[in-house]
Amino acid sequence: MKKTWKKLLKQIYEAPAAERKREFFRSQKPQPLHFGHILWVQCAYMPKWEWVLSLVILAGIFIIRRYMQDIVLGYVLAVMPCLAAANVMECFCSLTYGMGELEMSARFSVKNVILARMGIMGIENLLLTVVLAVFTKEILLRGIMCLFTPYLFTVYLCFKLIRATHGREGIYACAAVAAFNGGLAFYSSFHWRWIFGLSYHFVWMAVMVMLFLLILCEGKRVLESELAYIV
């Protein structure tokens, strides 16, 4: 049928206005939601500066590799704690900015929201670490361990600080920790280069695993204490 005829027929035989639409929709059971939905929502609403930070770090490494090759490892080690602190603060921003109570009353609880954010940040940072490790020309696995360890150490300390401080003071405390760890990591890349040697491979792995387990325990405590703090 031609489009014009269709259009004319639609105008002549206009469908009647829906009656009792609201009652119908209210009588329906809510559709089930999956965790994938919350992951998607969190990705879409994460502040842009989080993604920009990762791009800036990547851009930095391109520049440094081109003009200041000898400080590539130092630069990468220094930025990992900053990334860690930014990500931890972003994970708990519901509580920092007072959105926790609203999110708690939504279909997805704030716990799921925080876990979704942690998952997204974790995957994004792991990918970034892999890319950075490639650029430091280290053996990939050892490079990841060396870079991820200051990251995990900063995450652990930030979790402890969040539990101790609550609210916006946590931002400043985490920033201070990140600056200190970043400085220490940068210093170690020049003056304690030996700790990045092949013979310390298993030490890095053990430290990384230990930090990961500590983070899991501390993360659970932080979540519980922060949720209790809202109310």
Place this chain on the structure above:
Amino acid sequence: MELIVDRLTKRYKNKLVVDRLSLHFKEGVYGLLGANGAGKTTFMRMICGILTPSEGSVTFDGLDVTQEEYRAVLGYLPQDFGYYPHFTGRDFLLYLAALKGLKKQQAVRRTEELLELVSLTGAAEKKIRTYSGGMKQRLGIAQALLNDPKILVLDEPTTGLDPKERVKFRNLIERLGKDSIVIFSTHIVSDIEHIADKILMMREGKIVFSGTKEEVEGDLEEFYLETFSEEIS
């Protein structure tokens, strides 16, 4: 449609904040009056599933408060709420609509409807940090209505609203109370007088009065002051 509160209790160490409340709510507007520290906010948080009760239960048509289906029909406005600094008014509503499970198209349509309802269409693209107190409160009311809730819990909803906005709000609540359960707490007695179908007065975690305006002897404010006269003296 029935919200059943059964022997709801909340205890913090030695202090009993909510003391074995048992109430049945059907469609209508319920005004909760009480002094500061009476337990109103704690009670409302338990109804919203934010706080776990020490004892007792809250169910809506057989759904327990801990179930996702319960929160799907719930709208809540806290006494005080924050916002992410990078959010505009529209972002705020769209974000909460997504958390409430609304699909994108539905969320966009509903956001526009509610922005118009609370007269914030012009300020929708501005950052929330530039909003006045009244604008922020109106935004909070809008987010509570996103999912067209069957249970609407409002903790001091008229705080910061000017008289014109308050009248608009009262009319809205009256309309919603026809097919939803609306529970709101306030210190403004005239709000209760104008819109509440049933008045609940709370003291030290207990309901000391439950009835309609007609059952109150004389002026509601005087009745309230008499009921709480021991605390004043």
